[in-house]
Amino acid sequence: xxxxxxxxxxxxxxxxxxxxxxxxxxxxxxxxxxxxxxxxxxxxxxxxxxxxxxxxxxxxxxxxxxxxxxxxxxxxxxxxxxxxxxxxxxxxxxxxxxxxxxxxxxxxxxxxxxxxxxxxxxxxxxxxxxxxxxxxxxxxxxxxxxxxxxxxxxxxxxxxxxxxxxxxxxxxxxxxxxxxxxxxxxxxxxxxxxxxxxxxxxxxxxxxxxxxxxxxxxxxxxxxxxxxxxxxxxxxxxxxxxxxxxxxxxxxxxxxxxxxxxxxxxxxxxxxxxxxxxxxxxxxxxxxxxxxxxxxxxxxxxxxxxxxxxxxxxxxxxxxxxxxxxxxxxxxxxxxxxxxxx
Numbered sequence: 001x002x003x004x005x006x007x008x009x010x011x012x013x014x015x016x017x018x019x020x021x022x023x024x025x026x027x028x029x030x031x032x033x034x035x036x037x038x039x040x041x042x043x044x045x046x047x048x049x050x051x052x053x054x055x056x057x058x059x060x061x062x063x064x065x066x067x068x069x070x071x072x073x074x075x076x077x078x079x080x081x082x083x084x085x086x087x088x089x090x091x092x093x094x095x096x097x098x099x100x101x102x103x104x105x106x107x108x109x110x111x112x113x114x115x116x117x118x119x120x121x122x123x124x125x126x127x128x129x130x131x132x133x134x135x136x137x138x139x140x141x142x143x144x145x146x147x148x149x150x151x152x153x154x155x156x157x158x159x160x161x162x163x164x165x166x167x168x169x170x171x172x173x174x175x176x177x178x179x180x181x182x183x184x185x186x187x188x189x190x191x192x193x194x195x196x197x198x199x200x201x202x203x204x205x206x207x208x209x210x211x212x213x214x215x216x217x218x219x220x221x222x223x224x225x226x227x228x229x230x231x232x233x234x235x236x237x238x239x240x241x242x243x244x245x246x247x248x249x250x251x252x253x254x255x256x257x258x259x260x261x262x263x264x265x266x267x268x269x270x271x272x273x274x275x276x277x278x279x280x281x282x283x284x285x286x287x288x289x290x291x292x293x294x295x296x297x298x299x300x301x302x303x304x305x306x307x308x309x310x311x312x313x314x315x316x317x318x319x320x321x322x323x324x325x326x327x328x329x330x331x332x333x334x335x336x337x338x339x340x341x342x
Contacts, residue, residue, distance in 0.1 A: 001080040002032040002053035006221055007169060008246050009100040012140050013080060018044030019322050028072045030065060053083055062087045075333035082107045094332050101243045113332050117244050120268055136328060140246050141321040144253040149230035155217045162189040162295045165232035167225060167247050170197030175238035175261060177206050181284035184210045186292060194219040194228055229254035234294050239263045240281050249316045252308035257301040259290045275308040
């Protein structure tokens with residue numbers, strides 16, 4: 001995995017690999033040099049190799065990757081996203097790649113199998129010409145550990161104010177500008193935005209223009225998301241582009257009701273009115289109306305949170321997702337290594 005220092009796909013990688021190790025799966029993790037990520041993996045007992053994974057041209061990484069694979073002799077090489085897949089060696093192992101979005105498949109022509117983390121991504125792969133038996137759906141899981149609520153007073157937030165939480169990279173795709181416009185329609189509410197990214201200065205200026213800067217808290221990148229969820233009344237997903245909606249599953253796991261823009265991922269996950277409330281993308285009025293419903297109707301908020309948690313328990317726990325990955329490994333590894341023909 002050759003990802004960025006932080007991000008959704010990267011966070012799931014550092015959840016899945018240790019979880020597979022706990023399930024007894026032997027692994028060699030080959031990652032882009034990143035000391036915190038190396039520490040997490042090695043602390044989990046995972047053999048880890050850090051490589052440069054530079055941009056094009058990069059001759060050293062593919063050579064070192066191939067050398068490591070020949071020494072380790074895997075049954076499967078599983079790559080994450082474009083850069084790692086481009087550098088992956090071909091050998092007498094199965095080459096599989098996990099996509100986290102609707103990518104151009106030019107980087108995946110050498111792969112034997114492709115994984116989408118939503119059913120819609122699998123349909124996209126098939127529509128792009130990938131045979132059905134080579135296109136797989138394997139979902140993500142999230143950390144369900146609960147923490148005590150974050151102290152609102154530490155972020156100058158009144159105890160009794162309606163509090164909305166947004167999580168994610170501060171990028172245009174996440175629609176945090178719409179979240180701020182939503183807040184401007186809810187005069188008594190506060191908003192916490194946890195994340196870092198290139199849009200931070202623009203978003204703070206937008207909050208000033210809207211007159212809501214005194215009710216917005218930019219928290220930076222946080223490692224205590226469960227505590228933030230526990231302090232919030234509603235999770236607000238304002239993304240205009242969200243292929244999976246992992247953050248929706250996180251909210252479900254923490255028992256927090258969800259209001260989301262109907263981007264690809266959230267609209268596939270959420271049964272509107274049952275496990276959350278959906279509003280059109282880029283529609284602050286509709287998001288504000290949905291959020292106000294949950295603030296005004298505590299019974300509805302509690303019901304949505306409960307049914308969302310049931311959906312999490314049914315499909316997105318660590319045990320269920322790890323079992324799905326292990327079944328995938330069993331099915332696609334070479335027959336000489338004990339794979340199956342079906």
